[in-house]
Amino acid sequence: MIKAGIIGATGYAGAELARLLLQREDVEIVWYGSRSYVGEDFASIYRNTSHAVNEPCKDDDMAKLAEIADVIFTATPQGFCASQVTEDILSKTKIIDLSADFRIKDVDIYEKWYKIKHATPQFIGEAVYGLPEINREKIKGARLIANPGCYPTCSFLSTYPLVKEGIIDPNTIIIDAKSGTSGAGRSAKVSSLFCEVNESMKAYGVAGHRHTPEIEEQLSYAAGKPVTISFTPHLVPMNRGILVTAYASLVKDVTTEEVKAIYDKYYQNEYFVRVLEPGLPPETRWVEGSNFADVSFKLDPRTKRVVMMGAIDNMVKGAAGQAMQNMNLLFGLPENTGLKQVPVFP
Amino acid sequence: MIKAGIIGATGYAGAELARLLLQREDVEIVWYGSRSYVGEDFASIYRNTSHAVNEPCKDDDMAKLAEIADVIFTATPQGFCASQVTEDILSKTKIIDLSADFRIKDVDIYEKWYKIKHATPQFIGEAVYGLPEINREKIKGARLIANPGCYPTCSFLSTYPLVKEGIIDPNTIIIDAKSGTSGAGRSAKVSSLFCEVNESMKAYGVAGHRHTPEIEEQLSYAAGKPVTISFTPHLVPMNRGILVTAYASLVKDVTTEEVKAIYDKYYQNEYFVRVLEPGLPPETRWVEGSNFADVSFKLDPRTKRVVMMGAIDNMVKGAAGQAMQNMNLLFGLPENTGLKQVPVFP
Amino acid sequence: MIKAGIIGATGYAGAELARLLLQREDVEIVWYGSRSYVGEDFASIYRNTSHAVNEPCKDDDMAKLAEIADVIFTATPQGFCASQVTEDILSKTKIIDLSADFRIKDVDIYEKWYKIKHATPQFIGEAVYGLPEINREKIKGARLIANPGCYPTCSFLSTYPLVKEGIIDPNTIIIDAKSGTSGAGRSAKVSSLFCEVNESMKAYGVAGHRHTPEIEEQLSYAAGKPVTISFTPHLVPMNRGILVTAYASLVKDVTTEEVKAIYDKYYQNEYFVRVLEPGLPPETRWVEGSNFADVSFKLDPRTKRVVMMGAIDNMVKGAAGQAMQNMNLLFGLPENTGLKQVPVFP
Amino acid sequence: MIKAGIIGATGYAGAELARLLLQREDVEIVWYGSRSYVGEDFASIYRNTSHAVNEPCKDDDMAKLAEIADVIFTATPQGFCASQVTEDILSKTKIIDLSADFRIKDVDIYEKWYKIKHATPQFIGEAVYGLPEINREKIKGARLIANPGCYPTCSFLSTYPLVKEGIIDPNTIIIDAKSGTSGAGRSAKVSSLFCEVNESMKAYGVAGHRHTPEIEEQLSYAAGKPVTISFTPHLVPMNRGILVTAYASLVKDVTTEEVKAIYDKYYQNEYFVRVLEPGLPPETRWVEGSNFADVSFKLDPRTKRVVMMGAIDNMVKGAAGQAMQNMNLLFGLPENTGLKQVPVFP
Structure with missing residues (x-):
């Protein structure tokens, strides 16, 4: 016990x-x-x-x-x-x-x-950065785990394979992220009241949100060089869920099949990462209440960019679920112990 | 298996x-x-x-x-x-x-x-009416289970103890029920579109909803005589949840403690029914994603009525969860097998 | 000016x-x-x-x-x-x-x-109770207007004709009311946070809400005798809107046509009250952003009760719009000056 | 008339x-x-x-x-x-x-x-492209007005001044747009049902949405050369509102004051465009029900990019309100006739 x-x-x-x-x-x-x-x-x-x-x-x-x-x-x-x-x-x-x-x-x-x-x-x-998909072995032996932020988890999982493989120029990455309101916490603030959030949407922390350097650090490790990105979070009138839409310039001619193969290479053995069919956009409803991260992408030959997309439940894979995933690793348990919930829909 | x-x-x-x-x-x-x-x-x-x-x-x-x-x-x-x-x-x-x-x-x-x-x-x-809280033994031996409706489950559990004990006049019962939109099903209808349901509320099936006779039949068994009720369902802009607010005239002088004791008598050994402290109204958010039914009541000495309240997740205790609860009984398993989920909040 | x-x-x-x-x-x-x-x-x-x-x-x-x-x-x-x-x-x-x-x-x-x-x-x-539909002449000469509460406005307009005409026993009236969250005001409270209100529903102030005596006083005037009612407000995850579902026992045999004629008698010359076709339930979306009150009813011969229903925008007819309607009367202006907005949908 | x-x-x-x-x-x-x-x-x-x-x-x-x-x-x-x-x-x-x-x-x-x-x-x-803020004079004499799309209106108004003044490289523009569900129309589709849209968010039409060439054409006129952009729309669980977050690389060293002055130059005499204080993000709630477009921007010296933001009500400035604005111009009326509504909040 x-x-x-x-x-x-x-x-x-x-x-x-x-x-x-x-x-x-x-x-x-x-x-x-x-x-x-x-x-x-x-x-x-x-x-x-x-x-x-x-x-x-x-x-x-x-x-x-x-x-x-x-x-x-x-x-x-x-x-x-x-x-x-x-x-x-x-x-x-x-x-x-x-x-x-x-x-x-x-x-x-x-x-x-x-x-x-x-x-x-x-x-x-x-301290070990507790993203099991990249730091699994280090986590197992750690005393102190830095559990990743919600936005960084989703942003990183969505973009990591293409940065790591050098398919995109990491300094062209623009991450436009959207979060449910539970991310704002339970403190009593006018800006978090139902009537202030419901039926509205806004950006916040533009060009200054504190998750930016966390994303940049992890992407820098992946790229093997310093990476600077644009990151803009938005508040959405829903309880849970983070959706990331990330843009970057391609540095190679690649086909959809090739890019899909890269995502699969990194994630096909990851229980919690579901790579969708190319072009099929993730939706937060399909991961709600679960530890899954759904990722997908779409090539845009007109602009020579790729759109990388990801969805997680900010409370689970973005916080508590990932923490429990790390706990499982720390105690030598199967990583998905207690985390096999099928997402709740509707 | x-x-x-x-x-x-x-x-x-x-x-x-x-x-x-x-x-x-x-x-x-x-x-x-x-x-x-x-x-x-x-x-x-x-x-x-x-x-x-x-x-x-x-x-x-x-x-x-x-x-x-x-x-x-x-x-x-x-x-x-x-x-x-x-x-x-x-x-x-x-x-x-x-x-x-x-x-x-x-x-x-x-x-x-x-x-x-x-x-x-x-x-x-x-066929056995599959409400385990009243028909547990019959269910165990049945071949054909009639799984109760969502509104009837919540309506019945909220009112049953006081009907059974003769505390209220069952023919004065008025049930005002509110349901999330998943109750309307997944068929493509204009009336179920997001923009038609969101930011609105309405009654429907007034004085004619088909769950009325189902509630009446079960309450009649409890009362030991025919019961006729008023039942009005409403559509609420949320995905899940049923809230029942039921009114009835008291036929005895009772105290809050006495009524609480009656609810406890029927439900204290029921895993899925949580009797709240008197006066504390149930909220659908506290049962979402779970098989729990939260019930409560408030005496109103001014009107000599009692307000009986209940909340369930219409998809779980109101449908699939109760069906699985019945399955557990049919197969001799602990009744809460697979149904111990803590409700999801927020 | x-x-x-x-x-x-x-x-x-x-x-x-x-x-x-x-x-x-x-x-x-x-x-x-x-x-x-x-x-x-x-x-x-x-x-x-x-x-x-x-x-x-x-x-x-x-x-x-x-x-x-x-x-x-x-x-x-x-x-x-x-x-x-x-x-x-x-x-x-x-x-x-x-x-x-x-x-x-x-x-x-x-x-x-x-x-x-x-x-x-x-x-x-x-002080004059500022419900123009019943106190129009008194309002015109007043110095001090008590602008009615949101729930009382909707509750009263929905039930008044049948109380006034003696069609129902006023002491059997049960008012189950539902309100959007703007009614809770703009103060920073945990209970009003988006994540606490969204995807949930609850009753509050059961058998003790302060709008009860206000409704009772006005209904007593209409009935010509003291009236005691049950009144239960509920919180709904929407910004605006009040929906009232009221129940009462009929004291006369009446037809749908007769009851419709009574509503028309009181409201056909009222600009802001729209009597719907019998049986068609009001929906808050159809009055949002406007000063309209939509009212309707349904007879229930099985229970010898009538269900009376009403919908208003709590911020307009339930507060600011009615206040402006009163202002118009005070200053000798057409009552609907500045209040002819067609409701906003969706 | x-x-x-x-x-x-x-x-x-x-x-x-x-x-x-x-x-x-x-x-x-x-x-x-x-x-x-x-x-x-x-x-x-x-x-x-x-x-x-x-x-x-x-x-x-x-x-x-x-x-x-x-x-x-x-x-x-x-x-x-x-x-x-x-x-x-x-x-x-x-x-x-x-x-x-x-x-x-x-x-x-x-x-x-x-x-x-x-x-x-x-x-x-x-046919005249009916965006009065740029085509006012042509509109007045037209027989056939092509009323702009909702996304293009918001995207263009947010980015136009900086494109026109050559502050940004127009071919680096990435537009991440979010829309309320009324944009999906009133046809009965499963994907537009309340339970499918509520509590979720997704991109759609990625790298292929039909509003892309419309935005590109108008930006090309502004830039004086062909412009290719990335445009991604998203579906948000709210009835109304479009929010645009647009990113572009700066081609000049500019200060916040200078950029603000550029926005003011183009919009200070425009009744329907409200330029917010720099860094203050637009929110769709502040324009709901009105013909206003709120625009703002934030410089990001770290990435040498600017984030341009805009919010409109997709049903008003994004469709019907703009159409009426065009009608006013066609008939020689003040452009804001019938369009002075203060946005509805909450």
Whole structure:
């Protein structure tokens, strides 16, 4: 029985993690950490878990939790995990951090984009970027996992094979991403009210969103050289789902079959990545509630560009599901344990 | 391994059944029946099942299916199952019919409300109304299960204890029900288009909806006398969920504690029925994607009425989940096998 | 040129009033009052008014506003208007109060349901309940208009003719009402977040909502005797719209034609009330953005009840539009001035 | 009094045109043409127009309509207007065609992208592309107006100033566009059902959408040379609204102030184009129900690109409102007659 603790369990990502872990018989949640709801029943806040959880929320004391947990998930605001992690904690337990604290190797870039001082840069080096599709082996032996962001997961999986194989010029990549509103979190803000989001769409963080350097770093590794991209997220009136539409200039003459073969090369053995038939666009509804990433592409001979597309559930493959996928790797379990859900439709 | 066949697999209810059955390791789906998509890959129609299903749709030949299936689910239009079922089929397999064909014992009432001639009234008698919370033992031994309607399931579970205990006058019951749009099915109709449903709400079938006699029959059994009710369904701009708000006149002076105790008496051992704290209204979001029914009530001393409330996912407890619950009973399995999903939120 | 001031202009109802008034050439808005946004450009908060408004928000000083305004609209929380109104203000300007402060004649009932001490009960007597369809002549000469609540407007218009004509027993009336989320206002609350409201439905304020006594008072006048009703509001995942489904026992044998004739008798000369063909249920989409109230009914001979239905736009006929209708009456203008908009669909 | 006829009045765009025209006192709608609903009351199909329209639908006989109408709007499928227009009709009335038949000057390109033979290429030359912001004077004297597409209107207005001024390389333009579902029309298709669209997002027509050559042609005129772009439309779960996010490489070093000045140069005298403060992204909610186009931009020095953004209501500025704007020009009226609506929010 894996003993798992969640710090930040009352945010949307933390609660989704609870939902997924609760369905496993080999995991016990020993800690529902919260800042706002300490002492209140978790199931009174997330009533979907009623009859499944009968525990009050605890505080966010990671050191104390480390004494009892085999793994700690931190689904917390930027800076929290970095401020709490210690060698002592890491010697006792595994940490899977759903925040951005350990995703970016260059601390200056982190501090510049996040406008925050990194409290424990000494742990950045050992942290492993928890995208199993590229870092599977490293993850298995890690103590500290930097669970990828929702946009980066979808952006990277959609574009990675063509960057890696040198089919496209990575510096021409433009990523236009669209997210459901759960990505904005559960804090009470006018801009997240139903009537403000419903029946509308907008871009935000244009040319300045903090997921940009995370995507760039990972694509740079793939390209073997520094990559700079354009990234624009948008808010969509739906609860869940991220859709990525990415554009890049082709640097080679390729056929649809050849490009399809490249995607297959990277993903045909990946349980969670479904490569669609060429030209068939992914739709967020087909991955909702699951850990799948659907990817596809379309060549455009008129412009000598390729359109790369991807869809994930931002709460699952974009957060909690991927975290559990990493947990499975950390504990030597089949990677899809507890993650075989067929997407919910409609 | 239970071999299950689905006739009508490409409707919303049939596809939901497929989704739930696919997640079980003790069930094999041997037949995806369809009228419109014979020969097409099921996973090309319901792309959420991609990588989980690799089968073409078959026709709706129940006799042929009966040769290979341990259980047949019919998620088909009214009249179909009745027109196909034979003694031979029933001797070879179990049938769980998600249509209304065998729900109503009085064939005249069926024919009057459904405006259809019942093809095989000889089987009505043996059919068991598949609401496990009241008919558990009968279900176990049945050959033919009449899986309850979505509205009746939610309406009945919300009101049953107070009718059974004689707390309310059953002939004063008024049920105002609200359903997500998946209840309207997947047929291409202008009235079900996104722009026609979104940002609107309406009643339909006022004083004439076909679920009325089904609710009345079951409440009559509970009351021990004929019951006539008012029932009004409404269409809500959401995918899933049924909410029932039911009103009735109290015939006894009762306290909130007493009424709560009555609900608990009937439901405290029911895995799928969650009785909320008195006065806390059920919300469809807290049951979405699950087989739970949340029920609650509020006494109104000013009017000497009680407001009884319930919420279910119309696709799960209102259709496919309940069908699988019945299947579990038929095969001697724990009733919640494959149905322990924590509701998906948000 | 009518000089109008809005106190509470940055709430949804106040902003809707601004939108409607801005489209008139005979009205000038001289004051955008706000508590939260004093000094900020109104058009930076409600960007829909960009290029139409070029004014900062002012405070909520009614006395000062009374010096310059011909009419003051108060779209403010309960208690505010009552706490500010004075004989001096009323001698200088007209007040149309969109809050509940002056809607209920019995101050004890007001204080009991609103849990607030009424600051100026001396003005309750002269205040006129601003439902033009029943109080048109009184409104014309009033100084202080109590603009009806959204639910009461729709509930009353749907049921009034049959109560007035004694066709139904008013004490059997059960009103099940459904509202879009703009009715919850623009304050930042978790319960109003997109992800909490979207894809869900719930009742609230069961057997205790504060619009109950307002409906009862008006129905009591119509019935000529005290009336007690059941009233349950529900929250619907849409921006605008109220739908009322009301049930009552018939006390006479009546035909559909007779009941239709009664509705026509009361409403055929009412510009804003559209009586639908019997049995055709109102839908909120058909009134969105307009001041129309669509009403209809269905007799149910099985239960000897009638189902009365109505739909309005809660922001227009339920708040700002009705307030402007009242303004028109106060200033001797055609009642539909500025209110002839055809509903927006889809 | 302008006598206007609408062919295709029962589609969403035609009905929106009816809604807008009905609110004018200087226009009479003399013909509600329809293919599917001939003889049925228009107000029974679009119940929002109840009490405003009392006319049955007529057929789509343009020649007959030309005898009585001062202007004919064709809101019809591709090919219809071209197949009907004659010199005789044009000598008697004005035509504003909301389809694509006369938008593209090169008939080969039209026929290739629309996969249809153009029936009357002889009229293409005289047709005027009805985007008043660039063709105002030509429109005034035209007989035949090609009303722009919804995506092209928003795409062009967002990018035009920077193309015209040579600030960006037009062949690097990538337009990622998002549309509400009313753009898919009112035909009964499974893919437009509520449950298929709600809670999902997808691209469609990738690298092949028929609005591409229309955008390219207009941008080519602006650039003074052939322009090829990438254009990807997406379907969004909302009724109305188009959002465009366009990317292009800067060919000059420019400051935010300089770019803002360029937008202002082209739009400061345009009633319907609102240039937002730099960096403030347009949102479709702020233009809903109005003829406004909100445009904005953000420079990205890291990538030497500019992100250009625009939002319109696809039914108004993207179709019916622009058509009415064109009608105003044709009849010598102030361009914003009947189009001063403040956007509806929420």
